[in-house]
Amino acid sequence: MKFSFKNDYSEGCHPQILESLLRDNLDQQAGYGEDDYSKKAKDLIKNNIEVQDADVYFVSGGTQANLIVISSILRPYQCVISAATGHILNNETGAIEATGHKILSIEKEDGKLFPSDIIPVLESHQNIPHQVMPKLVYVSNSTELGTIYTKKELEDLSAFCKANNLYLFMDGARLGHALTSEISDLELKDIAQLTDVFYLGGTKNGALLGEAIIVNNKILQEDFAFNIKQKGALLAKGRLLGIQFLELMQNDLYFELAKNANQQAMKIKNALSERGVQFLSDTYTNQIFPILDNQIIEVLSEKFEFYVWKKVDENLSAIRLITSWNTNNTAVEEFIKTFNGEL
Amino acid sequence: MKFSFKNDYSEGCHPQILESLLRDNLDQQAGYGEDDYSKKAKDLIKNNIEVQDADVYFVSGGTQANLIVISSILRPYQCVISAATGHILNNETGAIEATGHKILSIEKEDGKLFPSDIIPVLESHQNIPHQVMPKLVYVSNSTELGTIYTKKELEDLSAFCKANNLYLFMDGARLGHALTSEISDLELKDIAQLTDVFYLGGTKNGALLGEAIIVNNKILQEDFAFNIKQKGALLAKGRLLGIQFLELMQNDLYFELAKNANQQAMKIKNALSERGVQFLSDTYTNQIFPILDNQIIEVLSEKFEFYVWKKVDENLSAIRLITSWNTNNTAVEEFIKTFNGEL
Amino acid sequence: MKFSFKNDYSEGCHPQILESLLRDNLDQQAGYGEDDYSKKAKDLIKNNIEVQDADVYFVSGGTQANLIVISSILRPYQCVISAATGHILNNETGAIEATGHKILSIEKEDGKLFPSDIIPVLESHQNIPHQVMPKLVYVSNSTELGTIYTKKELEDLSAFCKANNLYLFMDGARLGHALTSEISDLELKDIAQLTDVFYLGGTKNGALLGEAIIVNNKILQEDFAFNIKQKGALLAKGRLLGIQFLELMQNDLYFELAKNANQQAMKIKNALSERGVQFLSDTYTNQIFPILDNQIIEVLSEKFEFYVWKKVDENLSAIRLITSWNTNNTAVEEFIKTFNGEL
C-alpha cells in the first residue's frame, strides 16, 4: 500500500473523536442540532472567537457550507466575486449557480483577492439593472493553492468590503492550516472580526465530517437556520457534528492537528529546497507544489500517491503534495529519502 | 433522565458500526465515495435487492435524499404527487420547491397513495401548458403515520405509474421498519422491482447518518452523481457512509434492528390494547398513536418523553410513541407498568 | 363566426391605443422603460393612487408580474399563502415554485381570503426551522371567481398582515372590474394604501398587453428593477407599455372600459335571474356563472363561445361567461334573446 499525499481527507478521524463517540453513544439526545454536545461545542467556538453573539451552525461539508451561506445572503439578482481558483468556481458542479447566483471570476496567480482586484469588477458592473449586482466577496484561507492572507491584507479587504457594501465570506475548509502556518499573523478571533461569515473546516482537519459556519453579521443571522434545513443539511443526529467539534475545539486540538500537517509539509519543502527544487508557489501550509524532473516523479510515484498538478516544460512538472493531521515522520522521511535517492 | 420515545434518532449508532469505524480509522482511502468500504457496501445492497445494474449512492439524510432524487428526475415544469402527510410537504422547509418543483397534495387519512387517489389529480391537470405536469409519485414506506403498503398495493401502484408515464419514488427513511413489520408481505427485492428509485434509511435505523439511494430505472441513472455533488451531498470522507452500510447490510443487521424497534412498539401497543386503549391509526411498525386520557398522559410524561400528537376531545389525546433499534425491554416494561399504574 | 364570451382578451386593444401607437411610432425614444411615455404613464398612475413615492413598473402579463413580485419579495425559505382558486396555484405551470417558493393553499368557496382563513395556517407553521415561513398573502381582486373585496374586508386583511409581519400582494389582473363593480366601495387609492404591492391589469382591460406593478412598501422597492430584467420582462421597446398605460389612465378610460364589461355581464345576469336562473356564485363583475339546463347550453353554444365550467347535476351545468371592454349590446341582447328562445 502506497502512502498517499493526495489530500487531507484520506484517513478517518482523530482517535479522540472516536473515543468520544463511543463514550456518549447511547446517551439519548434531542435531534437536529439541539443536543447538548452541539450546544457546548458552539459555546466553545464563541469563546474562542471572542464573539458571544455569533451564530454557529454545523454542516457536513464545504460545498454544502458554501451554497447555504451564499444562497442565504444574496437576493436573486446579486452575485459573488471570487478568485478564478475559488473552490466554488471549479469544484462544486455549479452548486452556487444552482441556487440562482452568478459568480464573477478574477484571475489571480496566488488565489488571493485584494481591493485592487475587486475595484474593476465593481466599475464594470454599473449598468443597472442590466447586470448582476456584486454583493459578496468569497475568499478561501488557506486558498486552493495553499497561500494565506496576512492580517494587513485581510484588514484592508474587510474595510474595502464594508466601504462598498459588500459582504465578506471566508471559506475556511483549511482555516486551521492557515492560522497555524509559520508565517501567519492572524488569529481565529481576527477572522471573526474581519468577516461577515466564515467557516471552520473539520473534514480536512481531523473530523469525520463537519464544517462550523459562524455568522458574525447580525443582519445575516436572521432566519439562517431555515436555509440549513431547506438545503438538506440539518442532520437528525446533529450530535455527530457536535461531539466532533467539542473534541476539536477543546485544548486546541484543532490547531495542533493543523500545525502537524503544516510542519510535515514544511519538512518536505525544506528538504527539497535544499536540493535546489523550485516550487510553483511559495506556500507555508499543508499544500506544496514542487517542480520535479519527470523521472524523479516516476520514482516517487512507485511508493507514494500524489497528483501531478501541472506540466511545466518537457522535462519538469509540478506535483501537489498534501499532508494531513495524521501524516507522520515515517512517511515524510521516506519521501525525502526516496527523493534523495537514498531508498 | 427520562427515557425518550420521541423519535428513532435519539441515540448514536449500533456499537458494531463504531467498532468498524475504529478498526479502519487510519486506513487511507480515496475520497468522495470511491473508497473500498463504499464499493463493498454498494455490492452488498445490489446483492440484497437482486439487481446487479442498479446504481447506489450514499447521502447524509432524508431531506437531502428527497431533494436530490426529485430535482434530478424532473424537468422544470414537472411536479410531484404526494399524500398530504408526506415528509416533503410538511417537514422539509420547502426543500423540493426550492429546487423549482411544485408538490401536489392529496388528503389521505392513512398516508398511503392508491391509483384511485392519483387519477383525479391527473384528470385535473390537462390544461396544457397552463398547469404543471404530474410526473413523479412520492410515497413513504412506512409512512409518516406508521402505516405500510402491502405487496398487492405496491404492485398496483407501480403498474399504474408505468401505464401513466409516472415515476415511482419511495422514501424509505423507515423502510426497514416497513419490511420487518409483522404484517408485511413485501421484501427488499420487491421494492427494487416496483419502484424507479427508492432509498434505504440508515439514520432512523441504527446509523450515525446515511441513506442509501438506489436508482433502478436505467434512464434515471444517467449522470445522477452530478446532482449529489451539486447539492452539497458528496462527503469527502464517503467511507463514513460506506462503513456504516457495510455493517448494516451484513448478516441482516439492518433488518434485525428494525425488527427490534417494531417489536418493542408492538409490546406497548398490545399491552395498551388489552386495556381497551384505542389508536389513532392501526400501525404495525415502530410508530404507534395511542389515544389516552389526559391524566394518564401527564403521569407518563413524568417518566418518559414523547409527543402529544393530537387532541381528540376534552379528555383524550393521541400521543406518538416511537421506538428505535436500541429501545430495550426495561424502558418498554416500565412504560407499560406506569400506564397500568403499577409504578 | 360565433361571438365569444370565453374571456376578456379575445380582441386586440382599445382603438385609442392604436391611434397613439401610430402617432408616436417614429419618435426615437430611450429603451427599457426609460422613454417619455412610460415616465408620463407612471406619473399618472402615481397621481391616481395618490402616492407620489410609489414605484411603478410595466411588464407584459399576469404570470410574469406574479413571479417577479413574489420572487423579489421572498427569501428562499419563505412562502406564499393563497386561496386554492388563486391563479398562481392552478394556471401558471408552477411559475412561483420555479423561483423556489412554496404556495400554501386555502380552500375557499368564494376565492377570498380573510384573517380567519390565515390564522390556522400560521398556527400550523411554527415548527422552526422544519417548515417554510409564511410571509406573503396573495389575493386577487376581482378573484378568479369574479368576486370582490369590500373596503372593510381589505382593511381587516391589511391590518392583520401588518400585525403578523406578512406582506399583502394583490393580483389586479381584473382590478378595474373590481373597482367599477356596482357593489364596490373601494377606490384605486385604497388599494395603494392597503397593500404592499399590487398590479393594475391592462391585458384584460383593453390593452394589447401590459400590467402595471405598483410597489408601495419602501422596503420592497429596493432594487426591484433588477428582478424585472433578470426574469426577462424588461421590454427593449418599453414605449409599447408606456403608451398604452398613458392612454388607459387618461380621462378614466381604464375605468370606463372595465365598467362596460361589468355592465354587459350584469345585463345578462339580470335577464337570466328574472327567468329564475341560479348562479354558481353571486358576482358583480365581468364574470358570471349561470347554472343552465344542458339543452339550453347546447342551443346557446351554437351561437356563442363560452366554457362549461362545472357539472351541477344530471341536467344542469354552470357555464362561465366573461364580458370585455368591447362586448357590445348586440352580442348581449342576442345572447339573452337566444336564451329566452326568442331567436
Place this chain on the structure above:
Amino acid sequence: MKFSFKNDYSEGCHPQILESLLRDNLDQQAGYGEDDYSKKAKDLIKNNIEVQDADVYFVSGGTQANLIVISSILRPYQCVISAATGHILNNETGAIEATGHKILSIEKEDGKLFPSDIIPVLESHQNIPHQVMPKLVYVSNSTELGTIYTKKELEDLSAFCKANNLYLFMDGARLGHALTSEISDLELKDIAQLTDVFYLGGTKNGALLGEAIIVNNKILQEDFAFNIKQKGALLAKGRLLGIQFLELMQNDLYFELAKNANQQAMKIKNALSERGVQFLSDTYTNQIFPILDNQIIEVLSEKFEFYVWKKVDENLSAIRLITSWNTNNTAVEEFIKTFNGEL
C-alpha cells in the same frame, strides 16, 4: 432633437405592422398563441426555413428567449459555453444563472466561437462529478460586436457540437442583419439545418416586440411550451406577436428591413474609411465601431446620440453606431457631412 445611433430599438415598428394591427383589431381570436395569425406566421417561418416539423414559439424579448431555451434544454448540472462578449453573460442580470445554470466564458476578440475555442473547455471539465458538464454552445449571429459567421464556420461548429454531444443554440436577435450582410454566405434555411434551436429577432428589426424561437431538434421540442408559460412568457394576446411576424415574414420584409440597416451602416463605414478612419472590428452589419479623435466625437455628439464604446488612447476613442430598419439617408448623410466638417 438629436438623431440617435444608440441602438436599433429606438423607434416603434414598421408601419405595415401597425396597419395590420388596426385592420384585425376587433377580430375575436383564441388566446395564448392559438390565434390564426400566430398559426399562419409559424407556417410561414417553417416554409422559409424549409423545415416543416420545426416548432415555432413567439416570445417578447431576447433575454426571455435565452432563459427559456437554456433552462428548457439543460439538466441541473449542465452548463452553457459562451464567448465572453455573449449577451447572456454581461447584459441579462444573471438571468441564466437564476434558472440554475453556469455559463463558462471564453475570451474572444471578435465574439465568435470556433471548435478550437471549445476544445480546451471540454478538456478542463473532465473531473466528474465535481464540475459542471458543458452541454450547450451559445452563439450570437451577428455577435454583440457586429461580426458574423461564415457558412463554413457554422458548419464546422455544428459538426463539432454534434460529435461532442453539445447542443448548438443561436441567439438571432440580429439574425436578419447577419444574413443580409454583404459578406454573408449563409441563408435562413442553413441556420435551421446547422443549429438545434435558434431565434429570429423581431424587436431589433422592425417589430414592437417579439422573437421567434425555432426548435429544430426533435428531442428538444418535447414539452417546450410548458417552459414558455412557466417563465411568464406566454402572452394572453398572442395575436400581437403573430400579426407582427406574419407581416415581417411576408414578401421578405424582414430581410429588407435588416438590409436597410446594414446598408446605412456601410455608407458611414465607407465614408469614414475613405478618410482613413480605423475601426475596432471589421463589421459588415448594422453595428460599426469607428475609432475617432475625441474632438470629432464631441462635434458629432452635438448632433447625434451614440455610445462612446472604448477609450483607445489619449486622443482616440471608439464609438458604437447602430443603424436600424428606419435609419434614413438624411441622418446618414448628415452624419457623414458633419464628420467631414461640411456641416
